[in-house]
Amino acid sequence: xxxxxxxxPIHILVFLGPAVLIYTAFMxxxxxxxxxxxxxxxxxxxxxxxxxxxxxxxxxxxxxxxSAPLWNAVRNNxxxxxxxxxxxxxxxxxxxxxxxTRIRGAAIYRTIIxxxxxxxVVIIGFVWKLILxxxxxxxxxxxGIVGLSGLGDYPWLGTESTTLITLSLMxxxxxxxxxxxxxxxxxxxxxxxxxxxxxVDGASSWTxxxxxxxxxxxxxxxxxxxxxxxxxxxxxxLIYATQGALAGPxxxxxxxxxxxxxxxxGYQLQPADPFMGSTVAGVMLVIILxxxxxxxxxxxxRLQQIQF
Amino acid sequence: MRxxxxxxxxxxxxxxxxxxxxxxxxxxxxxNSFKDRITIFSAPFALPWADSFTLDGYATLVSGSHFEWxxxxxxxxxxxxLLLILxxxxxxxxxxxxxxxxxNLLTSLYLSIGIMVPIxxxxxxxxxxxxxxxxxxxLLSLILIYTAQGIPLAVFVLTTFMRQVxxxxxxxxxxxxxSEYRIYLLILPLVxxxxxxxxxxxxxxxxNDLWFxxxxxxxxxxxxxxxxxxxxxxxxxxxxxxxxxxxxxxxxPPVFLYVIxxxxxxxxxTAGAVK
Numbered sequence: 001x002x003x004x005x006x007x008x009p010i011h012i013l014v015f016l017g018p019a020v021l022i023y024t025a026f027m028x029x030x031x032x033x034x035x036x037x038x039x040x041x042x043x044x045x046x047x048x049x050x051x052x053x054x055x056x057x058x059x060x061x062x063x064x065x066x067s068a069p070l071w072n073a074v075r076n077n078x079x080x081x082x083x084x085x086x087x088x089x090x091x092x093x094x095x096x097x098x099x100x101t102r103i104r105g106a107a108i109y110r111t112i113i114x115x116x117x118x119x120x121v122v123i124i125g126f127v128w129k130l131i132l133x134x135x136x137x138x139x140x141x142x143x144g145i146v147g148l149s150g151l152g153d154y155p156w157l158g159t160e161s162t163t164l165i166t167l168s169l170m171x172x173x174x175x176x177x178x179x180x181x182x183x184x185x186x187x188x189x190x191x192x193x194x195x196x197x198x199x200v201d202g203a204s205s206w207t208x209x210x211x212x213x214x215x216x217x218x219x220x221x222x223x224x225x226x227x228x229x230x231x232x233x234x235x236x237x238l239i240y241a242t243q244g245a246l247a248g249p250x251x252x253x254x255x256x257x258x259x260x261x262x263x264x265x266g267y268q269l270q271p272a273d274p275f276m277g278s279t280v281a282g283v284m285l286v287i288i289l290x291x292x293x294x295x296x297x298x299x300x301x302r303l304q305q306i307q308f
Numbered sequence: 309m310r311x312x313x314x315x316x317x318x319x320x321x322x323x324x325x326x327x328x329x330x331x332x333x334x335x336x337x338x339x340n341s342f343k344d345r346i347t348i349f350s351a352p353f354a355l356p357w358a359d360s361f362t363l364d365g366y367a368t369l370v371s372g373s374h375f376e377w378x379x380x381x382x383x384x385x386x387x388x389x390l391l392l393i394l395x396x397x398x399x400x401x402x403x404x405x406x407x408x409x410x411x412n413l414l415t416s417l418y419l420s421i422g423i424m425v426p427i428x429x430x431x432x433x434x435x436x437x438x439x440x441x442x443x444x445x446x447l448l449s450l451i452l453i454y455t456a457q458g459i460p461l462a463v464f465v466l467t468t469f470m471r472q473v474x475x476x477x478x479x480x481x482x483x484x485x486x487s488e489y490r491i492y493l494l495i496l497p498l499v500x501x502x503x504x505x506x507x508x509x510x511x512x513x514x515x516n517d518l519w520f521x522x523x524x525x526x527x528x529x530x531x532x533x534x535x536x537x538x539x540x541x542x543x544x545x546x547x548x549x550x551x552x553x554x555x556x557x558x559x560x561p562p563v564f565l566y567v568i569x570x571x572x573x574x575x576x577x578t579a580g581a582v583k
Contacts, residue, residue, distance in 0.1 A: 009409075011489065015400060018399060019459050020415070022456050023422065023459045027422055027427050027456040030430035030431075033432075091326075095326060098322055103323070109324075111570055113330045116330055119334070119559060119562055120558060127333050131333055136349065138336065138352055173329070181574060226424075260431075274432050274435075285425070288429075
């Protein structure tokens with residue numbers, strides 16, 4: 001470390017300048033501009049905009065026309081998140097636990113299982129849409145393996161009660177590689193001596209996992225939870241690619257990302273509205289920040305220091 | 309010993325089962341893209357044979373859309389953004405790792421906001437900005453946004469690695485009269501693995517993005533591969549050969565990149581998380 005005298009020497013400015021400028025101009029400034037827009041609305045004279053304070057937020061939460069789709073999207077988004085937490089992350093942990101036993105071929109398994117994660121969500125959406133299409137008959141054959149071929153003809157994506165769960169599971173299938181990889185990295189960092197000592201004392205693998213390994217990877221559990229949370233409350237591509245901007249049927253798969261897109265871009269009879277769009281983005285920002293802060297101050301602070 | 313043998317068998321069984329679940333849908337699409345329409349439906353699980361082999365879907369793709377443009381657009385946007393992320397990210401990381409100055413911690417914190425706050429939430433502001441700059445339907449808009457999006461994690465990962473470069477080396481260079489810029493260039497090759505990791509973790513989100521191409525560059529001339537595939541799949545939904553061919557072509561580039569960069573990618577994911 002070289003200590004500088006007062007002020008910033010020119011070379012530090014040269015090094016920091018480009019990154020700080022691009023980041024500020026194209027990320028921080030638009031974010032602030034969006035937040036500012038959410039406090040404005042069309043001027044009553046017709047042209048330009050005027051400051052309206054939190055009026056847009058009040059409209060969003062109190063007028064039925066806005067609040068009904070908002071709460072629908074929030075509820076669906078929560079379901080989407082919960083399914084990831086109870087399906088994706090435990091299976092990811094299980095796979096990581098199996099790979100961490102240093103079984104032969106672990107690297108090959110790891111590479112294969114991670115493959116869906118590298119593909120575009122758009123592609124994944126279409127692939128599963130095709131597989132679930134009753135007219136192709138793939139799903140009938142797959143359900144047939146367990147003797148339930150009748151279920152293969154069921155329109156999983158086209159039915160209000162099942163579409164969200166189906167989409168969530170598609171997303172779980174795609175993203176499972178991330179928790180698997182992070183859990184694996186954490187598990188193989190645990191010194192072997194710890195487990196060996198427990199084994200000598202007669203502990204079973206099950207006990208060793210829950211008493212030694214799991215407590216030691218708690219920081220990663222929190223990290224994965226917050227990454228899942230941020231990713232899910234920011235999701236859009238999968239729903240848009242499979243169900244379109246209307247997130248059908250009858251908005252049963254509408255989440256905050258698609259609601260934001262429709263509000264801001266307009267669709268069918270509803271005109272585009274940048275002010276209400278920013279307001280929806282503002283609500284999403286608050287939700288995500290609350291999640292991140294709970295993680296930083298509620299979880300991470302109590303555990304050993306890790307960073308992301 | 310016996311129980312150890314059986315537990316290994318059980319472990320393999322679970323992993324193989326899941327590997328099949330992971331690969332089956334992808335393989336199904338690729339295989340069927342080379343089969344004629346009748347066989348796609350009558351024998352979806354069969355391999356393409358001489359009597360069922362066809363490239364019809366790919367022919368429709370070539371005549372019905374501009375996939376080669378889309379591909380070049382994606383390639384241009386992704387490589388330019390990655391280059392910019394690596395250059396400006398490593399410069400900033402060097403300054404943060406190397407010099408003690410008054411706003412060091414503040415700058416680090418400021419830059420790390422972007423790790424957790426998704427850039428998408430600023431989309432309304434981004435579109436307004438791009439309209440004012442006349443960059444809508446211009447690939448430069450995507451490059452600038454992806455660079456801004458990639459900087460936070462790049463700076464974070466690279467700073468950690470640059471701090472580990474021994475100080476003696478830099479001091480020796482300074483005594484020899486090297487300028488600070490020269491020392492930066494000297495350090496750069498030493499953190500090559502970290503640069504590789506940053507490259508690998510930044511690459512796929514850019515290549516695979518749908519949101520910003522849809523909003524900032526939806527014009528025919530500026531469509532990226534993913535947006536092009538998305539529109540094509542919508543238009544040709546009933547032409548199974550074409551749909552399967554489009555999906556296959558969209559699957560191959562990331563798989564290709566993954567094969568090349570998987571080591572860096574895995575290291576990058578874990579470095580970003582546990583460092």
